[in-house]
Amino acid sequence: MPTYKAPLRDMRFVLHELLGVEQVARLPGYEEATPDLIDTVLEEATKLAEEVLAPLNRIGDEEGCRYENGTVTTPPGFKEAYRSLVEGGWTSLACDSEYGGQGLPQILNLAFEEMICSANLSFGTYPGLSHGAYNAIRLHGSDDLKQLYLPKLVSGEWSGTMCLTEPQCGTDLGLIKTKAEPADDGSYRISGTKIFISAGEHDLTENIVHLVLARLPDAPAGTRGISLFLVPKFLPKPDGSPGPRNGVTCGGIEKKMGIHGSATCVMNFDGATGWLVGRPHKGMSAMFTMMNTARLAVGIQGLGLAELAYQGARDYARERLQGRALGGTRQPDKPADPIIVHPDVRRMLLTMRAYNEGARALAYWVGMQIDVSLKHPDPEVRQEADDFVALMTPIVKAFFTDYGFEAANLGVQVWGGHGYIRENGMEQIVRDARIAQLYEGANGIQAIDLVGRKLGQGTGRLLRRFFHPVAALLERESADPQMAELALPLMKAFARLQQSTAWLAQQGLKDPEEAGAAASDYLRFFALVALGAMWLRMARVATDRLAAGTDEPEFYRAKLAVAKFYMARLLPQHTALAAAMTSGKAPIMELAEAAY
16 A cells, blocks of 8 residues: 655745745735744644545545445544544634634645645545535625534534536536525525535534525526525524434435545435525526635645655555666666666656646645735736636646546556555555546536636636746746756747647637537646646756755755656647647547447
């Protein structure tokens, strides 16, 4: 079983040396988030992830959740781990102090989420969904709902869910049938069935707060007629404690490929009492608050599992003796050399590492912009940051989970046949990673969101939030001979991305199917350039540190080596992606449906 160790050194490199996280403490409300405090919180988070959650990962996979007579029991140790999470204040980390939260930055919470996803993804789904519910209620709920429910979600006493999918509709939420009938007391009676509801029923908290999409009697057709309702498992008493059982029950849990410790439920609402969140028929805008939070969180799941796979593969490659190095024996005192000497094993390990460290840098950059969008005193700066986050959300969700699954499979490949054996733990990472490409909007939907919504929004305003800083970065770094080896390949890729963007905008306006056919290739192309920009920035930091003198020269030399690998071996994928997307829709659409 891979032994997870939080990559604290790299996290600190990104936060402090690359991004300058001390800037966050200058934002109103974040004054206490000094670099020292951030480091202290990360060190404590490491203990929870490594010592409490990671040992339960295999247990959760083997034991899974149990369903009996409408109740769900989580795997052994999960309740105790959840208690540790709550007692440590981790559920309140990035929540408003008005509701009992610690009011710390979102970027810090994001780093914490990465640790949880690496250590025990199944466990992480429970508090992760609660945080999404907290955000939706905070932004769209009435004052009464906020005062009653948010302190309970922040403290971890209660948990939250997101109830969207129904048997007949997943992505196309305009097809939902769940109904909401107004009651005389201002509440509503919710009736319908929801499926694939993560954490819909469990034994970790005393109450569960469901956010449910449903239709009012006068609702217009399609997504314009959807409203959002808060439906608790137990109706609160006047003192806020759980009261009588509401008309919501779990009809069963799914037997899944992975994340066995996370309960994926069928939820039945039979005249359940609920309260409107936001305005009637405007539920999609409120739900997107939760979905966008969830999409970024799912992207972090991809990163977290890829990091776990890398650590497992790296440790095995250092120990497993097979064959001799092609360039000559490395360890003559042993019967064979460790497989890490072989070029193809190194290729796989470097691929995983280059994606992981580039993705971590990009994710934390997005996290920092979330904080700017929430707290900066200048509304124009807040809008710019919010634009950037909106643009990058589908890229983080789709690319991180796609490459995360690739990394999990590479981890198995490094282990060879032993990676295919359950007891070694590598195959579990593959199974757990697969769902992240599917839920919160399958990755093809993320690509369509990027191409169909984000590129044209504000006549390209969102794109400029990325293109302009990258263009400035390249202009600056390409002028330095030390950086030319890294900057020039990225310049070519960036120029081609701009050309491909213009082609896509032109073709997509004429024919939406052209945009749809190119979308997935374009998203990956965009992601490769985005990671390349982060690697160029990281290489600059490493170069400067080495020039100035450092007591960690090997760390910075490794950064430069991995940056060179990324630019030489991974970034060139953009050539094939550009060729594929600009080939047009014909190779995809010409085959008649009956011929499949």
